Amino acid sequence: MTSEVVEKTQAHPDGHVRDAGQVAVDMAGAGKELGLPTSTIRNHAYVIRGMGYVPESRLSTGLFGRMFRRLDAYIPDEARIEAVAGLMSEPSGAALDGKIPAGYTYLGQFIDHDITFDPASSLQRQNDPDALTNFRTPRFDLDSVYGRGPADQPYLYRKPTSEAPPHFDIGRVTGSDDEMDLPRARGIALIGDPRNDENVIISQLQLTFMLFHNKVCDWLTENGGQNYLRHRRGNEEVFDCAQRLVRWHYQWIVIHDFLRQIVDPDTYEDVLYREPLTRGGDAVERVRLRFFSWDGQIFMPIEFAVAAYRFGHSLVRGRYRLNENVAKPIFTQESVIGPGDEEKHLGGFRPLPRGWQIEWGRFFNLNGPEHLQLVRRIDRFLATPLLCLPPELAGGVRVNLAQRNLARGARLGLPAGQEVALAMGIEPLGDAELDLPGNGPSPLWYYVLREAELRNGGLTLGPVGSRIVAEVFCGMLLADPSSYLSNAPGWRPVLPGDNWGDFTMAHLITFTGFGLRAS
16 A cells, blocks of 8 residues: 555635645555555554544544644654654663553553444455445444344354343363363454454453453343343343443443543543532533534544554553463564464464463452552653564564654644643643653654653653543543443442442452452
8 A cells, every 4th residue: 555645734713724735644554664564453553444534624524533623733754753763662670660550551452442443344345445434433332342243243152042142152272171262263263353362461351351241141130130120221132231231331441440540630530520410319420521522423533543542552561470370571573473482472363372361360450469560651661572563463564663653643644742732721841851852843642651751750641641531532432322421421330349339340350250360
């Protein structure tokens, strides 16, 4: 796929359009020199289909759009990109641990795959590989788990009976009686989104959500279906009721657990707040958006997708301990799927090796801090494995992920970080704080990471990053007509937790009973 030259225009309040120059835009969102993806599997290094066609005007149209449509693009050249990327190598011997349990890195990746799910059929993709018409509105609806449902993708589910609604089929680890894996055919995972088999940690997270659905189905039908009768809405069948409860509890985790962990408290409480009802009763949740707006259909802001939400790359540790006996690097420079490499790394797209069942207490706060691994701090540094991605994850070539992220931001015309801060009414970081060669504008992704590092000690995102992520997350929930926020803003989780109405990833894992082996 080659780059095209498109005319970039911006509309002024007076209605006139000014020429902002000719900008080379790679329709894949990654430069030719970075290598084009050759695998049909969409992974975290693969460009989201259609991102090359971002509206250049102030109109909020299309799948992707701009949150700050009045700001000029900042387009660093390749030398500048290389120089900035050179500042992002993890220093040796530095104390880089943050405060967030390491599992939230991969929960964030799981969420990203959910809101960028592409349900177009393989035939449609072959006929129109770059079209936007078949994308759905971004929603927290677990399509990456449910796929197109049991009627359209029955191979994802066990055959239902009169007593049991459709449950997900669950695989077994070869040679083990008690270890579970994703269901597979010739080693390929049979799941709603193949990206969720990209590494061992996210594949076990995908499995956990499948088991969560199965457990909710069982919970609804136990004791003569009393829970089903209590919690169904309208004419919901058991499967539909289970799916809604799974989605709503997941949405609660996204907003009240994950988002609360990663953004600064002041921004969180400004964007999501509770409002008492005028006639008494429980308070309802409300969303306050200052910068994210849309007309008609919501879109995915590129300031979020290409910059702010890519803070997750900074969280990745170079190495993880799955259980008492298995500790491996997340990637190696060798092939992640080559023969004989199965025991060297946590790369995916393969059956889970025997003895590699995850212990979630090492990734989420289930058993206290003794064995808990933490994320890396949110800062400008990336773990070494991300600076040389294996070919299967980077389009057949070895790629520095820092350079790829910066190049995408340039090709999509993101504004500079300082300009976004000023547009928000926030004092921007100074040249000395940004520590860029030659000073000048900062790529937005780099700015978000550096801001978190300096303003909040790398423990949460800073004010600019927090505002973008919080508004997009809460905006997507607000715009979704099937979400709990749209249907029942006073709703609270109904599944067991430490306190009624509270539900976190630790509660979800405990409810499934999966991955609770003693650490």
